[in-house]
Amino acid sequence: MSTLRLWGGEVHLSGFFIFAAVMMLMAAAKVTVLDTWSWWRVSLPLAAYVGFNAAYIISGLIYLSVARLPEHTEDEEADLDEGNSTHRWISMLFFVVFADNVVRWFEGTETAYWFWLLSGTAEAVVIFGVLSVLNLFLYWSTIGKAVRGLE
Numbered sequence: 001m002s003t004l005r006l007w008g009g010e011v012h013l014s015g016f017f018i019f020a021a022v023m024m025l026m027a028a029a030k031v032t033v034l035d036t037w038s039w040w041r042v043s044l045p046l047a048a049y050v051g052f053n054a055a056y057i058i059s060g061l062i063y064l065s066v067a068r069l070p071e072h073t074e075d076e077e078a079d080l081d082e083g084n085s086t087h088r089w090i091s092m093l094f095f096v097v098f099a100d101n102v103v104r105w106f107e108g109t110e111t112a113y114w115f116w117l118l119s120g121t122a123e124a125v126v127i128f129g130v131l132s133v134l135n136l137f138l139y140w141s142t143i144g145k146a147v148r149g150l151e
Contacts, residue, residue, distance in 0.1 A: 022046075023045045026042045038107050044100065047099060048096050051099060052091075052092050059140060063140035067144050088135070091133075094131040095129075097124075098125060101125045103120075
């Protein structure tokens with residue numbers, strides 16, 4: 001069952017199940033082979049997925065409350081094309097790098113100074129967190145432009 005009916009709507013859980021399966025594989029690898037991993041590292045896929053979706057919802061609520069978009073009927077909203085979701089995918093990539101840097105920062109070890117993107121330093125955490133949120137706002141602005149185009 002990959003769809004949950006909630007408050008009259010549907011919630012698709014397939015992405016959650018995929019990331020939970022990856023986390024279970026990483027947990028099995030930690031228990032059997034890779035003893036040096038922390039449990040933060042093991043829970044990273046599911047935490048990144050849930051964290052990204054929370055950032056996606058919060059940035060959408062902030063954008064929609066500030067943008068003052070016109071109201072449309074349900075028929076007009078059904079015709080709305082979300083357009084290119086490139087900004088959302090780039091934002092998810094930045095969020096995964098952000099989450100990995102947060103885990104490296106928590107652990108305090110296993111830093112990769114030869115590759116600064118995954119160094120776990122505070123600068124890398126801030127840079128990728130900001131880039132992720134900025135791309136989410138760009139994504140929501142493309143949806144806002146599409147809604148304004150319906151007028």
